[in-house]
Amino acid sequence: MKLTGSNQAGDAQTQVETADIAPEALTHRQAEFELTRLGGILAAANRAYHTLDAPEISDAEYDRLKRRNAQIEGLFPDLKSSDSVSDQVGGPLAEGFSKIRHEIRMLSLGNAFTDEDVDEFDTRIRKYLGLGDDAELTYTAEPKIDGLSLSLRYEAGHLVHAATRGDGEVGENVTANARMIASIPQVLENAPDVLEVRGEVYMSHADFEALNARQAETDGKSFANPRNAAAGSLRQLDAKITRSRPLEFFAYAWGAVSETLSDTQMGAIKRLQDLGFQTNPMTVLCHGTADLLAQYRQIEARRATLGYDIDGVVYKVNGLDLQKRLGFRSTTPRWAIAHKFAAELAWTRLEAIEIQVGRTGALSPVARLFPVTVGGVVVSNATLHNEDYIAGRDAKGNPIRDGKDIREGDWVQVYRAGDVIPKVADVDLSKRDPGAKPYQFPKTCPECGSEAVREPGDAVRRCIGGLICPAQAVEKLKYFVSRSAFDIEGLGAKQVEQFYKDGWIHEPADIFLLSEKYGSGLQQLKNREGWGEKSATNLFDAIDEKRRIPLNRLIFALGIRHVGESASQLLANHYGSWVEFSVAMDTATDIESPAWAELIGIDGVGEVMATSLTRTFAQEAERASIERLVGELEIEDAVRVDTTGSPVAGKTVVFTGTLEKMTRAEAKARAEALGAKVSSSVSAKTDLVVAGPGAGSKAKKASDLGVEIIDEDAWLALIADL
Numbered sequence: 001m002k003l004t005g006s007n008q009a010g011d012a013q014t015q016v017e018t019a020d021i022a023p024e025a026l027t028h029r030q031a032e033f034e035l036t037r038l039g040g041i042l043a044a045a046n047r048a049y050h051t052l053d054a055p056e057i058s059d060a061e062y063d064r065l066k067r068r069n070a071q072i073e074g075l076f077p078d079l080k081s082s083d084s085v086s087d088q089v090g091g092p093l094a095e096g097f098s099k100i101r102h103e104i105r106m107l108s109l110g111n112a113f114t115d116e117d118v119d120e121f122d123t124r125i126r127k128y129l130g131l132g133d134d135a136e137l138t139y140t141a142e143p144k145i146d147g148l149s150l151s152l153r154y155e156a157g158h159l160v161h162a163a164t165r166g167d168g169e170v171g172e173n174v175t176a177n178a179r180m181i182a183s184i185p186q187v188l189e190n191a192p193d194v195l196e197v198r199g200e201v202y203m204s205h206a207d208f209e210a211l212n213a214r215q216a217e218t219d220g221k222s223f224a225n226p227r228n229a230a231a232g233s234l235r236q237l238d239a240k241i242t243r244s245r246p247l248e249f250f251a252y253a254w255g256a257v258s259e260t261l262s263d264t265q266m267g268a269i270k271r272l273q274d275l276g277f278q279t280n281p282m283t284v285l286c287h288g289t290a291d292l293l294a295q296y297r298q299i300e301a302r303r304a305t306l307g308y309d310i311d312g313v314v315y316k317v318n319g320l321d322l323q324k325r326l327g328f329r330s331t332t333p334r335w336a337i338a339h340k341f342a343a344e345l346a347w348t349r350l351e352a353i354e355i356q357v358g359r360t361g362a363l364s365p366v367a368r369l370f371p372v373t374v375g376g377v378v379v380s381n382a383t384l385h386n387e388d389y390i391a392g393r394d395a396k397g398n399p400i401r402d403g404k405d406i407r408e409g410d411w412v413q414v415y416r417a418g419d420v421i422p423k424v425a426d427v428d429l430s431k432r433d434p435g436a437k438p439y440q441f442p443k444t445c446p447e448c449g450s451e452a453v454r455e456p457g458d459a460v461r462r463c464i465g466g467l468i469c470p471a472q473a474v475e476k477l478k479y480f481v482s483r484s485a486f487d488i489e490g491l492g493a494k495q496v497e498q499f500y501k502d503g504w505i506h507e508p509a510d511i512f513l514l515s516e517k518y519g520s521g522l523q524q525l526k527n528r529e530g531w532g533e534k535s536a537t538n539l540f541d542a543i544d545e546k547r548r549i550p551l552n553r554l555i556f557a558l559g560i561r562h563v564g565e566s567a568s569q570l571l572a573n574h575y576g577s578w579v580e581f582s583v584a585m586d587t588a589t590d591i592e593s594p595a596w597a598e599l600i601g602i603d604g605v606g607e608v609m610a611t612s613l614t615r616t617f618a619q620e621a622e623r624a625s626i627e628r629l630v631g632e633l634e635i636e637d638a639v640r641v642d643t644t645g646s647p648v649a650g651k652t653v654v655f656t657g658t659l660e661k662m663t664r665a666e667a668k669a670r671a672e673a674l675g676a677k678v679s680s681s682v683s684a685k686t687d688l689v690v691a692g693p694g695a696g697s698k699a700k701k702a703s704d705l706g707v708e709i710i711d712e713d714a715w716l717a718l719i720a721d722l
């Protein structure tokens with residue numbers, strides 16, 4: 001079967017027919033994909049045979065697939081999962097969920113909170129596509145369901161696996177549980193050969209109330225809200241429990257498909273409905289932002305009587321060709337946005353202001369509040385941002401909250417918007433104690449006593465203690481093990497704090513030395529409260545598993561200021577390997593060097609980020625710590641997009657002058673998708689300059705350097721049909 005990828009794919013349009021490739025001819029990545037595929041089919045067959053007494057495939061075919069599975073595991077032993085079907089005698093898995101790598105990443109959505117944000121979303125899209133203000137642009141609008149997302153994979157019309165979102169790349173295999181949800185079809189008729197349907201699992205208000213009442217009767221755990229109840233029910237190791245908990249599923253998107261579902265979002269949703277999925281009946285077409293906002297207000301007005309939780313309205317560009325052109329940022333599509341409902345508000349007393357020290361030394365003030373319920377959640381902390389915010393000023397010195405400052409003991413209005421940390425919106429001066437004193441922001445670090453300095457132009461005061469500051473060291477470690485970084489199972493913020501306190505780990509490299517140094521530490525660890533032999537062994541295994549790490553994750557995990565997830569991806573893509581990257585950072589310290597020019601030439605890297613990178617690498621103690629870490633790792637080179645046949649793969653391209661057929665952003669995204677590096681400045685390393693009318697100094701420099709210069713039409717011809 002041929003996978004053609006999907007317009008909802010952000011990256012790697014996997015063009016593989018792994019099912020037809022002999023085991024010994026598979027690449028590592030293909031083998032991983034094929035084992036997941038076979039695992040799904042075999043598990044479903046096992047279940048059909050052992051649990052449902054209704055075999056779906058012949059014994060001979062079952063044996064053939066199982067042999068193939070074992071052969072591939074033999075060739076790629078590192079890919080053999082702990083719950084491999086080869087080791088099973090049938091029936092469902094006994095413990096834990098296995099993992100499923102999403103063939104196409106499951107993404108999240110950017111947020112809009114105000115009408116202006118929605119206008120900006122529309123403007124951004126028009127600008128990107130080069131559409132005028134009056135050009136026709138149709139969107140869909142639909143409720144944003146407050147549940148948890150699930151990806152269902154069908155092959156030849158049969159549900160082969162179901163996976164939670166997980167970190168977007170790898171989710172949990174909850175197939176057995178998904179089979180218990182009535183609105184998830186097990187078999188589809190006239191479906192594409194491969195079809196991944198994505199949507200939201202949720203629980204209705206009525207079922208949630210009934211479940212909590214039942215739980216109370218049986219002394220079971222009660223759930224805080226329907227979302228938690230849905231998540232707890234889907235992520236049940238015992239699928240029988242899932243069956244007893246009524247869950248529902250709305251389909252709203254798709255992943256890999258072997259043939260397109262439609263030309264439009266609306267058409268695709270209609271197709272999913274025809275295939276037997278529930279889709280939200282409030283999904284409508286809208287023309288322009290006024291229409292979107294009207295629909296938003298309508299859905300908001302119906303929110304209380306829907307019978308299930310929604311937390312906003314999702315807008316999607318209707319044309320799938322346009323969605324494809326717009327593509328994705330690192331974790332969110334450009335063609336969709338979630339317009340969240342207004343935050344809920346509550347008044348309470350601010351008991352105290354405390355200062356937390358972050359990984360970069362930033363002193364962050366936190367309001368400790370008398371606990372209050374805001375939108376169904378008990379809130380007892382809120383962020384106060386920085387000293388200006390407390391004083392009632394913004395970064396430019398203009399008054400905020402009419403210039404009212406915030407003092408300990410004040411009555412404050414707290415709000416939550418989406419999942420973000422609660423904030424303080426207002427202060428009630430009429431309730432202020434006449435003796436209350438303005439808050440004095442500390443000038444020294446409350447954790448290590450070092451001086452806390454505020455640099456000109458920076459809103460934040462920072463501890464200069466660096467590695468000697470325990471708060472910075474612990475926060476750096478927490479960041480290092482976080483989800484987007486090393487994501488080590490069983491090693492979260494709590495464990496990191498404990499190990500740091502006990503002197504077991506001081507810096508990231510120590511994590512990988514844990515089992516060696518404290519090998520007998522297993523003995524020590526398992527005697528600890530909260531640790532047993534199994535969890536200790538699991539932890540060491542989980543750490544070992546992460547010794548192999550993709551370059552972008554490693555760069556992100558270093559926690560360098562200004563270098564976030566998408567910048568790490570950019571840097572990884574540009575330099576390709578750790579050696580190239582680290583050598584470049586060392587040489588770029590000299591701002592006269594070509595390495596510096598190359599670094600700030602990367603589209604998306606500015607001087608601030610570049611300086612932060614080179615400073616980190618130039619700092620001896622910091623650098624030594626990075627080297628110790630790298631010595632423990634096997635770093636995977638950046639995964640190159642499949643650019644076979646691309647004449648611009650690996651080439652450095654500069655766009656200059658006015659482009660007439662596409663916008664600069666679109667040109668850049670397209671070039672990068674074809675494996676080119678897009679730079680904003682011309683140097684000896686530039687391979688190609690695409691010059692539109694009005695190209696000035698860059699074209700001149702290119703011609704001086706003898707770099708090839710072509711016009712927009714020649715560029716389009718070059719990449720046509722790719």
Ligand code: IVH
Pocket residue numbers: 008107108109142143144145146147148149200252253314333336338
């Ligand atoms: S579309 C590529 N539509 O909201 C984008 N998501 O905050 C695919 N969600 O991860 C998502 N209702 O779990 C989409 N009607 C809807 C949704 C929806 C709820 C969830 C989904 C997503 C999250 C982002």
